[in-house]
Amino acid sequence: MADKIQFELVSPAKLLVSSKVDMVVVPGGEGDFGALALHAPMITTVRPGVIDIHDGGKVSSSIFVAGGFAEVNEERITVLAEEAIPVGELTAELAEARKQAAREALDDASNEREKAHAQRLVLIAEAMAAAVG
Amino acid sequence: MASLKDLRMKIVSVKSTRKITSAMKMVAASKLRRAQTAAEAARPFAERMERMLGTLAASLAGQSGAPRMLTGTGADKVHLLVAVTADRGLCGGFNSSIVRATKAMAADLLKQGKIVKIMPVGRKAREQLRRDYGQYMIEGFEQLGRKGIVFAEADQVAAQISAMFDGEEFDVCTVVYNKFKSAIAQEVTRQQVIPFPVPELAAKSDTGPKAIYEFEPGEEEILAEILPRNLATQMFRALLESQASEQGARMTAMDNATRNAGDMINALAIKYNRSRQAQITKELIEIISGAEAL
Numbered sequence: 001m002a003d004k005i006q007f008e009l010v011s012p013a014k015l016l017v018s019s020k021v022d023m024v025v026v027p028g029g030e031g032d033f034g035a036l037a038l039h040a041p042m043i044t045t046v047r048p049g050v051i052d053i054h055d056g057g058k059v060s061s062s063i064f065v066a067g068g069f070a071e072v073n074e075e076r077i078t079v080l081a082e083e084a085i086p087v088g089e090l091t092a093e094l095a096e097a098r099k100q101a102a103r104e105a106l107d108d109a110s111n112e113r114e115k116a117h118a119q120r121l122v123l124i125a126e127a128m129a130a131a132v133g
Numbered sequence: 134m135a136s137l138k139d140l141r142m143k144i145v146s147v148k149s150t151r152k153i154t155s156a157m158k159m160v161a162a163s164k165l166r167r168a169q170t171a172a173e174a175a176r177p178f179a180e181r182m183e184r185m186l187g188t189l190a191a192s193l194a195g196q197s198g199a200p201r202m203l204t205g206t207g208a209d210k211v212h213l214l215v216a217v218t219a220d221r222g223l224c225g226g227f228n229s230s231i232v233r234a235t236k237a238m239a240a241d242l243l244k245q246g247k248i249v250k251i252m253p254v255g256r257k258a259r260e261q262l263r264r265d266y267g268q269y270m271i272e273g274f275e276q277l278g279r280k281g282i283v284f285a286e287a288d289q290v291a292a293q294i295s296a297m298f299d300g301e302e303f304d305v306c307t308v309v310y311n312k313f314k315s316a317i318a319q320e321v322t323r324q325q326v327i328p329f330p331v332p333e334l335a336a337k338s339d340t341g342p343k344a345i346y347e348f349e350p351g352e353e354e355i356l357a358e359i360l361p362r363n364l365a366t367q368m369f370r371a372l373l374e375s376q377a378s379e380q381g382a383r384m385t386a387m388d389n390a391t392r393n394a395g396d397m398i399n400a401l402a403i404k405y406n407r408s409r410q411a412q413i414t415k416e417l418i419e420i421i422s423g424a425e426a427l
Binding site (some may be wrong): 073 | 181287296329345347348354366
């Protein structure tokens with residue numbers, strides 16, 4: 001078994017996870033990728049979705065993130081997420097409520113910027129619903 | 134000379150003031166602890182974002198395609214000053230030191246023939262800057278962080294700023310806020326956020342043959358996404374620091390006020406006792422001299 005990789009998940013409010021794990025699967029901007037120890041250095045965007053943490057041959061925990069950035073190098077993967085919720089704490093109602101709110105925001109959007117922002121919210125809510133289901 | 138009754142009433146009033154200030158001090162102390170923890174918890178995110186930005190900027194250095202938020206508009210004409218204060222007073226020099234720094238900066242820039250815009254964050258900034266710099270004022274924010282600062286609030290402020298930047302309403306943006314040094318000391322900080330000064334880290338990573346990063350999708354796309362996020366992060370940090378400083382300043386101010394009230398009560402009590410004694414002596418003399426006259 002190769003060495004473990006240091007996984008860090010940080011949200012603006014605090015450091016959420018910092019532990020050594022076997023592998024992390026991250027929803028990258030251009031497709032999901034798994035990061036093991038000795039991964040080539042890389043910086044990528046993260047789209048809304050679920051991060052799976054693999055440890056001891058199984059998925060030890062799954063965390064929903066609402067997009068952000070990831071930095072990978074040989075010994076460490078750092079994910080900067082604006083919002084992160086363990087999948088276990090998500091509910092269908094919550095996702096549905098967010099979807100509703102995002103759609104309303106999209107309808108109310110009066111300019112390009114607001115529209116883009118609302119569209120992003122819709123995407124996040126849809127990813128959240130997919131994570132629940 | 135104040136009558137005994139007046140003195141008694143004055144002592145009662147100062148005592149109740151002391152009660153209020155000491156309660157405010159304790160409230161500020163507990164809020165300070167919470168604000169301090171929040172400010173510390175937010176540090177890792179900002180640090181890592183800075184590191185990532187440094188790596189990105191280093192790999193993009195010298196190229197022409199860098200986003201304007203990093204390189205600036207090329208002009209240096211219109212300055213946006215974001216003054217971060219509290220919504221409430223009674224916290225010593227906390228608000229006025231920010232206002233003073235902002236005024237000094239604005240006056241300096243105006244003297245150089247630049248255009249100044251001031252965005253007040255916090256009620257006190259708006260109220261105190263309105264008189265002298267009202268014509269430069271643009272819409273700001275108030276009532277942030279009533280239940281502790283959340284990232285969404287910082288995001289709101291950042292969105293407003295970047296919308297203005299996209300609309301080419303200013304060239305340089307500087308945030309003026311109180312940096313938390315300790316419970317009794319704050320430091321007025323002027324931080325330029327647009328164009329964003331590349332962290333020193335980037336300069337360092339140039340010297341050593343560091344790992345060469347791959348970028349997905351490309352440097353520019355990531356930068357275009359990360360810079361507005363970074364603006365929000367910087368605002369978040371400024372708001373958190375300011376919040377912690379505010380509570381620290383209030384705690385110190387209220388501690389002083391409580392102590393002053395205590396001194397005042399002592400002085401008034403001595404005065405009261407003396408007046409009472411004087412009155413008793415006077416009455417005794419009157420009785421005695423009355424008896425002697427008979």
